[in-house]
Amino acid sequence: MGETERKPLSLEFFKERGFIRKKCPVCGEYFWTLDPNRELCGEAPCEPYSFIGKGLPRKFSMDEGREAFLSFMESRGHTRVSRYPVLAKWRDDLFLTSASIVDFQPYVTAGLIPPPANPLTISQPCIRLKDMDKVGPTMGRHLTIFEMMAHHAFNTPKQEIYWMNRTVELFHEYATEVLGVKDEEITYKEGFWEGGGNAGPDVEPMIAGLEVATLVFMNLKETPSGYVEMENRIVDTGYGLERIVWLSQGTPSAFEAVYERLVDVFLDRLGVRKPDQDLLESYSKLSSLMIGIEKGLKREExxxxxxxKLDMNVLDLEKEVSGLEKVFAVLDHTKAITFMLADGAVPSNVQEGYLCRLLIRRSLRILSFLEANVPLSELVALQIDHWGRSFPELKEARERILEIVDLEEDRYHKTIEKGISLISRMAKRLKKEKKGEISTDTLIELYDSHGIPPEIVSRVAADFGVSVRIPENFYEMVAARHESAQPKPPEISPYVDKVDAYPKTEFLYYEDPYQLEFKAKVLGVIDDAVILDKTAFYPEGGGQPSDIGYLTLDGERYEVTFVEKVKDRILHHVRGSDLNALKPGAVVTGAIQKERRLSLMRHHTATHVILASAKMVLGDHVWQWGAQKGEEESRLDISHYKSISKEELRRIEQIANDAVMKNMEVRTFWLPRHEAERKYGFVIYQGGLVPVTTIRIVEIDDFNVQACGGTHVQRTGEIGPIKIWRSKRIQD
Known part of the structure; x- marks a missing residue:
């Protein structure tokens, strides 16, 4: 949004308190202040950090800072909500939870389902990789993993919770009463925020050079033609816990405040000396200048x-701080890896697995630079011990996390061995073709397709006289290609524009999956597709083939060869000698092929049973990635970090058959989306995202629960014996 489109945020709060609106001569942004003599906006690098070596009257640890914020917001009428996973399994456009508002997009923000509370407060661990290469040099201003403390209010035309004035007032009360900051020490910058399909004006509070929060007033939604006003207006705030803890303690970097003793432990294990305290404080106050990288400035410059500014030789400064910056990056990355793996990530070459592997391999590269002979799993174990006090789920997943990290380190070293040979051949060819440089696009492709780090490419290529220029933000460029999902466009039925003239079909197969015959009225025929007012024929979907059978009218049988659902209308594709007889209003008898229907029901329920059994044997990280049900055999695709052993297969099969023998009840019912997620968690989305506000739940006693639209038996005993024929690990 251009400057001319922005309106001054002339809030009553600012007027009543005597704030003055000014324009910063350095960055050109507008801000509000109580100090008539202030000229600068209060954000570094327009002015340096002034809290280093001072801090606030009250010092906070991470746990203390989190609890102080949440308790304060509770005292102001907000309901505390537990954190969501760092893997955004409820989204089909994002892999990682990058902000607290992601928890509530798109259904809550669109007003389709209610929020878990209104207003609410949360402290959400978030992962963003867009600033990966800046972690360390900016001394904690940039992190890949951070906690976004927030308070959200969802205003609708029928219910106003609070809006701009109260939002800014809440921050001001928190800053002055909880943090102990003086009124005149706070400046409020005007800005504009956008993300996740929404946007709106924002206010960015600054204290002592540090932006500690962003207060977004979400009132726009993105459309193909641009932004339009939303019916609902949403208060979307984000308070940086790590920044606030850093501000309170006044340490040279955020890492000492956030990671406490782990900083010294990592420095010792990685063999890096910490710079002199005075130098470190002086450097840290100026470290915000590193933000210039975002504007295209070279890190070296x-x-x-x-x-x-420090009156030092640049090589001496580099020698003092470069090792420390690398240790800070490893601290940050290993924490992010720990949370991703604990929440179910499986390193791979796709989706969130790719991003997890990216962090693991960048950490290993940094360890190589430091010449640190330390297993990455040892550092991850330290993170589990440190953060497991506040997040016990990390300790529960400890064994699995460490095993995965060890496997990934082994795979990384094998990748490097193979990569050296590949780069040697490429460099020889380029030299022969008199091409003396490997391009950035090729570097990214080599990393994407072969996992070869650019530093290895550069080292090997140099032996053949081929040059490589590694972008300073290389890993950010790689992450940017993978952080957002590109949902596969749905297959468009040729009938999508032809069914609107007909009412929605009544789905008898949900009312009674054992119903094999029914009578229904013909609504119309499109080509060879018959549309009825109701049907017991199940349409293809969710990896389950459609039913087949017959429609009968006046003794004439029409073979149903395929059934599909288009916009909640069921189309029965038929073969018959005279389709003209199927006129609107005619009553037909539908007959479903019994053995096929019952077999598919047994197989569908069996896949749920096997998935639950696999989770019990292999771990909670197991996730369904695909399935195909058949009449005689079915296929289930799951995520796991190594090949499944024969003994593990035997145990999975045994648990599955035990579930069959127990003849457990299989219940199907509908729940509002928010209620289903609150009751069962996001584990219900094993078959993929369900883009509806009311969800059909399939529950097998306390053994398994999933969101599913297929047909199922009523008791597990009906499945019969389960035999796992084979297991194959596909390439990552």
Whole structure:
């Protein structure tokens, strides 16, 4: 949104408190202040950090800072909500939870389902990889994993919770009463935020050079033609817990405040000396200049500028801080890896698995630079011990997390061995073709397709006289290609524009999956597709083939060869000698092929049973990635980090057959989406995202529960014996 389109945020709060609106001569942004003599906006690098070495009257640890915020918001009428996973399994457009509002997009923000509470407060661990290469040099301003503390209010035309004035007032009360900051020390910058399909004006509070929160007033939604006003207006705030803890303690970097003793432990294990405290504080106050990387400035030039301000030789400065910056990056990355794996990530070459592997391999590269002979799993174990006090789920997943990290480190070293040979051949060819450089696009492709880090490419290529220029933000460029999902466009039925003239079909197969005959009225025929007012024929979907059978009219049988659902209308594709007889209003008898229907029901329920059994044997990280049901055999695709052993297969099969022998009840029922997620969690989305507001749940006693639209038996005993024929691990 251009500057001319922005309106001044002339809030009553600012007017009543005597705030003055000014324009920063450095960044050109508008801000509000109580200090008539203030000229700068209060955000670094327009002015340096002034809290380093000072801090706030009250010092907070991470746990103390989190609890102080949540308790404060509870005292102001907000309901505390537990954190969501860092893997955004409820979204089909994102892999990682990058902000607290992601928890409530798109259904709550669109007003389709109610929020879990209104207003609410949460402290949400978030992962963002877009600033990966800046982690360390900016001393904690940039992180890949951070906690976004927030308070959200969802205003509708029928219910106003609070809006701009109260939002800013809540921050001001928190900053002055909880943090102990003086009124005149706070500045409020005007801005504009967008993300996840929504947007709106925002206010960014600054304290001592540090942006500690963003207060977004979400009132726009994205459309193909641009932004339009939303019916609902949403207060979307984000308070940086790590930044607030850093601000309170005034340590040279955020890492000392956030990671406490782990900083010294990592420095010792990685063999890096910590710089002199005075130098570190002086450098940290100027470290915000590193943000210039975002504007295209070279890191080397920024380092020279900082060195001049410190009256140091740039090489001496580099020697003092570069090792520390790398240790900070490893601290950050290993924490992010820990949370991703604990929440179910399986390193791979796709989706969130790719992003997890990216962090693991970047960490291993940094360890290589430091010449640290330390297994990555040892560092991850330290993270589990440290953060497991506040997040016990990390300790529960400890064994699995460490096993995965060890496997990934082994795979990484094998990848490097193979990569050296590949790069050697490529460099020889380029040299022969008199091409003396490997492009950035090729570097990214080599990393994407073969997992070869650019530093290895550069080292090997140099032996053949081929040059490589590694972008300073290389890993950010790689992550940007993978952080957002590209949903596969649904297959468009040729009938999608032809069914609107007909009412929605009544689905008898949900009322009674054992019903094999029924009578229904013909509504119309499109080509060879018959539309009825109701049907017991199940349409293809969710990996389950459609039913087949017959429609009968006046003794004439029409073979049903395929059934599909288009916009909640069921189309029965038929073969017959005279389709003209199927006129609107005619009553037909439908007959479903019994053995096929019952076999598919047994197989569908069996896949649920096997998935639950696999989770019990292999771990909670197991997730269904696909399935295909058949009459005689079915296929189930699951995520796992290594090949399944014969003994594990035997145990999975045994548990599955035990479930059959127990003859457990299989219940199907409908729940509002928010209620289903609150009751069962996001584990219900094993078959993929369900883009509806009311969800059909299939529950097998306390053994398994999933969101599913297929047909199922009523008791597990009907499945019969389950035999797992084979297991194959596909390439990552």
């Amino acid at each position: 920024i380092r020279k500028k900082i060195a001049r």
